[in-house]
Amino acid sequence: MREKTLAAHMCEKKRRHLQRDEKRVRYGFYAFQRFYKLSAGTKKEKTYEEFCASPYYNAFCKFGSFVSNVRPLYPERYIDYVVTSGVKLDHWARDELYEKYALELILKEDATTALERSVMTMMEWAEEKEAAWNSYFRYVSLNRAVQHIKDGKVSPWLMLNCDSGIEMLSKFNDEQLSLVFAIMDPKHWAIRFKRHRLDVEMVKEIVKEAKL
Numbered sequence: 001m002r003e004k005t006l007a008a009h010m011c012e013k014k015r016r017h018l019q020r021d022e023k024r025v026r027y028g029f030y031a032f033q034r035f036y037k038l039s040a041g042t043k044k045e046k047t048y049e050e051f052c053a054s055p056y057y058n059a060f061c062k063f064g065s066f067v068s069n070v071r072p073l074y075p076e077r078y079i080d081y082v083v084t085s086g087v088k089l090d091h092w093a094r095d096e097l098y099e100k101y102a103l104e105l106i107l108k109e110d111a112t113t114a115l116e117r118s119v120m121t122m123m124e125w126a127e128e129k130e131a132a133w134n135s136y137f138r139y140v141s142l143n144r145a146v147q148h149i150k151d152g153k154v155s156p157w158l159m160l161n162c163d164s165g166i167e168m169l170s171k172f173n174d175e176q177l178s179l180v181f182a183i184m185d186p187k188h189w190a191i192r193f194k195r196h197r198l199d200v201e202m203v204k205e206i207v208k209e210a211k212l
Helices: 003-008 012-018 023-038 048-053 057-070 075-083 095-108 111-129 133-139 142-150 163-170 174-184 186-195 197-210
Strands: none
Touching: 012 048, 023 048, 023 057, 023 075, 048 057, 057 075, 075 095, 095 174, 111 133, 111 197, 133 163, 142 174, 186 197
């Protein structure tokens, strides 16, 4: 009714276009494209304009926020995992779905990749705490360590092959141990380490050099 009101008004379509560069929206748009390519078999890639016009825009952006906050291992691979999982879109942003993905990946990945990610996580912690990264296992809060283990940010490949990692695990209470048991399963890692002796030796050499 008034020019002032018209100038202040922003329609939903315009708002969505302005949100294009937001991280959550970028992840949501990528998931939207992968859904139509992998599940619907669409050959022509969906455009951002089609994404904006989709009735599922908000649901995909909600999932995008989840991906942005959780920072999953290999985000693109995780998005493909979720898209092909058969789980309803409304349930994609659930912790249990990511934990299932992370567990499968952690138990199978190679030592080098796991070690690189673990050291990177420890360095990020060290920068935040203004500490030496190799003091992570000695001084990180146990609850944070549990979360890092569950998220796959710190791997059993490193923890179980260094004294400070094993010492940290010995401090976990029953509840904390139950939260990480599926990942730290001793039987699984005993078999894995036996089959990959050279990798174990490589990890232990790095542990020694880093004074972990």
